[in-house]
Every structure is written in C-alpha cells, then in structure tokens.
Amino acid sequence: MCDLFALSAATNYSAPRSLPIFAAKAGRNLDGWGIGFFRKNRAYVEKSADRAYHEGRFHDSFQRLARVVSSKFIVAHVRLRTSGPIDECHAHPFILQFREQDWIFAHNGKAPAIEAYRSDKFRLEDAVSDSARTFEYLLDGIAARDTESGDAPSLFRAVADTSRRLVEEYPGNYNYLLTNGSVLFAFSNHRQFLLLKGSKQLEGGLLLTTLEHGLSEESWTRFAKEKESAGVLMAILGSDILLKENL
Amino acid sequence: MCDIFALSAGVNYTAQQYLPIFAEKSKRNMSGWGIGFFRDNEAFIEKSAEKVYDGEQVHESFQRLARVVDSRIIVSHISCPLSGGRHTAHNHPFSLSFLDHVWLFVHVGLIDGIADYMTTNEPKIDVDVYPARVFEYLRDQLMSYLRYTPYGSLGASVVKAIRNMLAEYPGRYAFVLANESVLFAFCNFRQFMLLRESASFGNSLVLTSIKEGLSDNEWISISPEPDTLGKLLVAAGPDVLYLGDVAHGSLL
Numbered sequence: 001m002c003d004l005f006a007l008s009a010a011t012n013y014s015a016p017r018s019l020p021i022f023a024a025k026a027g028r029n030l031d032g033w034g035i036g037f038f039r040k041n042r043a044y045v046e047k048s049a050d051r052a053y054h055e056g057r058f059h060d061s062f063q064r065l066a067r068v069v070s071s072k073f074i075v076a077h078v079r080l081r082t083s084g085p086i087d088e089c090h091a092h093p094f095i096l097q098f099r100e101q102d103w104i105f106a107h108n109g110k111a112p113a114i115e116a117y118r119s120d121k122f123r124l125e126d127a128v129s130d131s132a133r134t135f136e137y138l139l140d141g142i143a144a145r146d147t148e149s150g151d152a153p154s155l156f157r158a159v160a161d162t163s164r165r166l167v168e169e170y171p172g173n174y175n176y177l178l179t180n181g182s183v184l185f186a187f188s189n190h191r192q193f194l195l196l197k198g199s200k201q202l203e204g205g206l207l208l209t210t211l212e213h214g215l216s217e218e219s220w221t222r223f224a225k226e227k228e229s230a231g232v233l234m235a236i237l238g239s240d241i242l243l244k245e246n247l
Numbered sequence: 248m249c250d251i252f253a254l255s256a257g258v259n260y261t262a263q264q265y266l267p268i269f270a271e272k273s274k275r276n277m278s279g280w281g282i283g284f285f286r287d288n289e290a291f292i293e294k295s296a297e298k299v300y301d302g303e304q305v306h307e308s309f310q311r312l313a314r315v316v317d318s319r320i321i322v323s324h325i326s327c328p329l330s331g332g333r334h335t336a337h338n339h340p341f342s343l344s345f346l347d348h349v350w351l352f353v354h355v356g357l358i359d360g361i362a363d364y365m366t367t368n369e370p371k372i373d374v375d376v377y378p379a380r381v382f383e384y385l386r387d388q389l390m391s392y393l394r395y396t397p398y399g400s401l402g403a404s405v406v407k408a409i410r411n412m413l414a415e416y417p418g419r420y421a422f423v424l425a426n427e428s429v430l431f432a433f434c435n436f437r438q439f440m441l442l443r444e445s446a447s448f449g450n451s452l453v454l455t456s457i458k459e460g461l462s463d464n465e466w467i468s469i470s471p472e473p474d475t476l477g478k479l480l481v482a483a484g485p486d487v488l489y490l491g492d493v494a495h496g497s498l499l
C-alpha cells in the first residue's frame with residue numbers, strides 16, 4: 001500500500017528530517033516516489049519510478065530534495081503499484097490547473113471502479129491509474145458545485161460533497177491529499193492519518209502521514225473515519241485544522 | 248456607522264485600487280481609520296484619529312499606505328462618531344497574540360453590556376472601547392476550546408465562540424478576525440459585499456461593509472437570513488472555504 005506525507009506551515013518550511021524518515025518507514029513501497037510543493041503559488045513536482053529507500057540508502061535525489069524544497073505545503077508520496085504501470089508519470093503527486101490555481105494531488109488506496117471514469121474538463125493524459133481518475137473526478141465535482149452554487153461557493157462544502165459522492169459512485173479505498181497552495185485537504189475512508197503539531201524532533205508546522213505509528217516517538221494524533229461515515233475530511237491551514245467533518 | 252474592508256489573497260497583494268475608494272465611500276465616518284496587515288507572520292497596524300477624507304481628499308497617509316502595504320491579508324476600518332474613540336489607540340484594527348498566531352480584529356456594531364466584560368487572559372487591550380472587549384471575549388473562548396485540544400477545529404471553535412457571545416451579549420455584530428493565513432468574517436446585521444478577483448487582479452477576495460461594493464463589478468451580497476444567528480465566511484487565500492449560518496453550522 002502506498003503512503004502519504006504532508007507538511008503544512010504558516011511560513012515556508014523544509015522537511016530534511018521527516019521526509020527521509022518517511023521514506024525509510026515506508027520502505028516497502030518499491031514503485032516510485034514524488035515530492036510536490038509550491039513556489040510563488042506555482043506548483044512543482046519532482047518524482048521518480050525508483051525506490052525512495054533501499055537497503056539502508058535513500059535515493060540520492062529524494063534526500064537532496066528533502067533538504068532543499070521549501071514551501072508552506074509539501075506533499076510526498078511513495079508508491080506501491082496497485083493500478084497503472086510503474087513509471088515516472090504514474091508516480092504521485094499529480095498537478096492540474098483549475099480556478100486559475102495549480103492543484104497538487106496524491107492518493108493512497110485502491111479504487112479500481114474509478115479507472116473507467118472519463119472527465120471532459122481535466123485530463124492527466126499519460127496516467128491510466130485509479131489515482132489519476134480520482135483527481136480528475138474531484139476537480140470535476142468541485143467545478144460542478146461552483147456552477148450550482150452560483151456566487152460564493154464554499155470550497156470545503158464542494159470538496160466534502162464531491163468526496164462523499166466519489167465513495168458512493170466509485171466504492172474503494174481513498175486516502176488523498178489535495179492542495180491549491182492556500183489550503184490542504186486531507187480525506188480518509190480507510191487506514192488513517194497521523195498528525196503532529198510542534199514537533200521537537202522533526203520540523204515545525206503540522207506534519208501528517210498515513211504511516212501507522214507516525215514518524216517519531218512523539219505523541220501523534222490519529223484521525224480516521226467514524227463508523228457509518230463515508231470518510232473524514234480535514235481542511236488544514238498552517239499548523240491548524242481549520243475545518244473537519246465526518247461525511 | 249463604521250465601515251470595514253478586508254482582502255485575502257494567495258500571495259502578497261496591494262489593495263491600492265480598493266482602499267482609497269473604501270475611504271471615499273466611508274467619508275461620513277470622520278473619527279479615524281486603521282489598516283492592519285501581516286509581514287513574516289507578524290501583524291502591523293497603522294492607525295489615526297484623523298478624518299480619512301477631508302476637503303475632497305483621502306488622508307495622505309492612508310493613500311500612501313494603500314499603495315505600499317502588501318500582504319496576503321489586509322484589513323481596514325473607518326470609524327464613525329458612535330464608535331466612541333477619539334484617540335488613535337481607540338481605532339481599529341486591534342491585535343492580540345494567542346494560539347501561536349497574531350490576530351487582527353475590526354468590528355462594526357452595537358452591543359449592550361459587553362463593555363463590562365473582564366477578560367481572564369493576558370494581555371488585555373488597554374483601551375476603553377467595547378470592540379476591544381469583543382475581541383478579548385473571542386480570544387478567551389478560542390483559547391478555552393483549543394489550548395488543550397490543539398487538533399480541534401479552529402472553524403468550529405469560532406462558531407461556538409460566536410454562539411456563546413450572541414447568547415451572553417446579544418447585539419449587532421459585523422467583524423473580521425484574521426491571522427496570517429485565514430480570515431473569518433461574521434455579520435448578524437447589515438451585509439458584507441464580496442468580490443472574487445481573477446488572477447490578473449491578484450487572485451484575491453475583497454470584502455467590505457460598503458453596501459454597493461467598491462467597483463462596478465458584480466459584488467456578492469452576504470446577508471444574514473431572517474431568524475438566524477448570522478452568517479460566517481471563512482476565507483483562505485482567494486477561496487471561500489466556508490459560508491453558512493452559524494445556527495446550522497455543519498462545522499460542528
């Protein structure tokens with residue numbers, strides 16, 4: 001199963017400690033890695049089909065990027081293929097443009113039902129995985145809500161309603177991270193997210209991972225969907241959980 | 248009645264096209280003005296007890312600040328005689344540090360009783376005007392919810408704080424509360440006018456209490472519905488993250 005990492009902070013941060021730990025702890029993920037971030041509101045992704053960590057050694061680029069990337073939002077993914085081929089373009093995160101903004105998306109889970117989904121507006125042309133289709137579905141859903149809601153659509157509501165519909169229409173396992181550089185959405189309907197604020201051992205800001213025991217010996221807080229809910233959605237800004245809802 | 252202006256953008260942005268118009272349209276408010284903004288996550292406030300508009304001219308300093316201040320979040324307030332302030336310190340915005348952020352606050356309204364509110368936390372805002380007590384009340388509520396539950400929802404805590412405030416101190420509220428990343432705007436009377444500017448204009452949200460807005464664009468009216476507690480807007484960068492009634496808040 002793939003794994004996810006995010007850092008969210010009020011100012012630009014690097015993750016030179018937590019990203020390598022993430023790669024090492026998620027070492028069973030053999031099929032690629034990616035790091036997404038923002039610079040002056042433009043999204044950038046560096047990714048590879050190689051292993052991020054193998055036999056005690058980090059991928060050279062991964063390690064260097066962990067030291068160098070500096071952003072209010074950093075999203076990283078290590079891949080264990082369940083859908084689509086093993087190559088660089090199927091490594092996460094992905095980028096799409098929407099609402100005159102760049103959006104970064106990374107996914108962990110298995111949702112074969114959505115592989116048949118086709119978007120009219122958003123195309124990750126080279127990617128044929130469930131994750132690519134999920135990203136397109138989410139942006140389609142948010143765009144539709146924009147149209148329906150008229151003047152001042154609520155982005156959180158749009159993401160929440162679209163995520164609920166995603167799980168209903170295309171049942172599967174979804175943990176995803178979605179950010180436009182102003183806010184980070186984290187959704188989970190399987191496994192969990194572990195969160196840590198104000199780490200003394202790693203970086204400041206808010207750290208998030210799907211890894212069950214977190215990335216340090218500190219007191220990580222677990223968020224998972226409640227029984228009977230379609231999933232839990234959080235909107236994260238800086239080091240705060242701004243909004244949270246069990247869908 | 249005083250007036251409010253706020254801007255939220257994805258990157259640092261200058262409100263030079265809106266702040267002078269805001270001042271001109273608020274020219275009946277002759278009792279001072281203030282502009283608040285953030286730089287490196289610190290809040291800065293420039294304010295004055297002088298008229299913002301006099302002799303057919305916007306106050307020179309206000310004009311210059313409008314051109315120079317650049318920030319992801321900018322708030323401004325123009326005071327009316329009813330606001331009670333006669334000195335620079337009485338003018339909004341006010342600033343307080345809590346929950347690991349510096350916060351800015353501007354308010355328009357009329358509330359009975361809250362002038363006697365005694366905060367339980369430090370620091371106090373050392374001016375004798377009731378909007379300072381509103382800010383302290385909100386600060387105290389947010390701290391009581393989030394100081395020991397750091398993974399609680401900030402938005403839900405703001406909703407609870409507003410509900411408690413309305414129950415304890417009924418009145419007319421229209422305020423903006425912002426830290427370096429997020430802006431909360433609440434009103435239970437009058438309206439806010441909202442404009443979403445495209446990328447070519449900074450990809451920003453502009454909010455004001457001026458009823459016709461600040462340009463010929465199509466401004467969106469945000470008004471409290473009858474028989475509700477009021478409307479809350481949560482903005483991050485150029486996005487409205489949440490807009491709803493605090494009585495039915497799905498944030499809780």
